Every structure is written in C-alpha cells, then in structure tokens.
Amino acid sequence: VTPDKVRGLLSRASWEVAPELIGWTLTHEAADGPVTVEITETEAYAGPLDPASHAYRGPTPRNRVMFGPAGYLYVYLSYGMHWCANITTGPDGEASAVLLRAGAVVAGASVAMERRGNVRETALARGPGNLGRALGLTGALSGSDVLRSPSLRLQPPGTAGQVQVASGPRIGITKATELPWRFWRQGDPTVSATRR
DNA sequence: CACTAGATGCTCT
C-alpha cells in the first residue's frame, strides 16, 4: 500500500476513519530506541460542528495542523504533563483528527518500559497520555508526516484480521458527549479496564 | 473493583 493510497483513506471523515485505525501500527524511532504500538482505541474529533474539538473555534498556533491534509501528527500537551497524539484526517482545509487513546506495544517493549516505569505490559500504552509517553512523543513532532517521515511510520495491518470494534461516547470531555465517537477493540486488555 | 482528589502548566479568552 503506497503512502498516497493511505493518505486517501485518511482523507475522509474522522468518525469513519477512527474505527478503521484499530489494528494499525504506529512506530516512532527515537534516540533511545524504536517502539511500535498497535492501535486498540481511538476517538474521532471534527471541526466547527464539534464543540469538543480543539478545532471548534478555528485555527490557532497549536491546532493548525488539524486544518491541513490528512496523515500528519497532531500532538498537544494535556494537563501540563501528557503528550497526546492524533492522526489528522479529512480533506485539506477541513479540520479533523483521530485521537490515539490506547495501544498494544508490539515492538520495543523494553524501551517503552524505560519510559513508563515499572507497569504491566498491557498498561504501557493505555490511555492517550501513556501512549504518547510509551512512544516517546513530544510537541516537537506535531506536524510530522506519519506516512513519509523517517522517524514516524503509520502502517495498515498486514492481513486484515477481522476484529470486533465497539463504539461508545467519548471520554474526558464535557461537550457533545452524546456522539458515539470512541472506538475500541472489543475485549482488548490494553483498553481501560472498565471500558472494554 | 469503583470512585475521588490533587498535581500541573499550557492555551486561549
């Protein structure tokens, strides 16, 4: 699958792309080692129609990458200490993105463990802040092309092993809580325990 | 297991 084809897939509505990203892998090769995460939980965020989105009130220095083409990393600092990662979606000019909420570390577990401290393997990338930490992501990477960057790589599953994807309301927001825009792999141990 | 309180600092109004 070529980067152009993947970018085409990502250039659709975030709520359509978000469930499809379950099972994809994201790799970050940092100075202290490479880590690959298989995505198990996502959330969709849109633009002017989505009050919970960072892009709701239009472009700012922080969120401007959301307004560009699909397939770029949007990283923001949450509560002053957690780097959270999104993949931008939708056509160029329309703001939307998919928040990566959890994943399974499928390569570089020892490196991820160094970054996260002594936690269970299934908890290494559980929760958006922990996923960012396990991958070694920071705001410096916001705006990177995840399809053509040397240190970042988003890849579709090899053989599409059919997985059951569940959906429900998004977590940790106070607006537009009725939209079922959170998606997760049914029963997966890397998804928050009470929400599998 | 369920629930809560507090840390913490950036972003935009």
Add this chain to the structure above:
DNA sequence: GAGCATCTAGTGA
C-alpha cells in the same frame, strides 16, 4: 484567569 481530548495514588468495599 478559566478550563482543560489526563494520570496516579489513595480510600472503601
């Protein structure tokens, strides 16, 4: 200055 797209440790059962 208000408000967070969060996390951990703590309590109580």
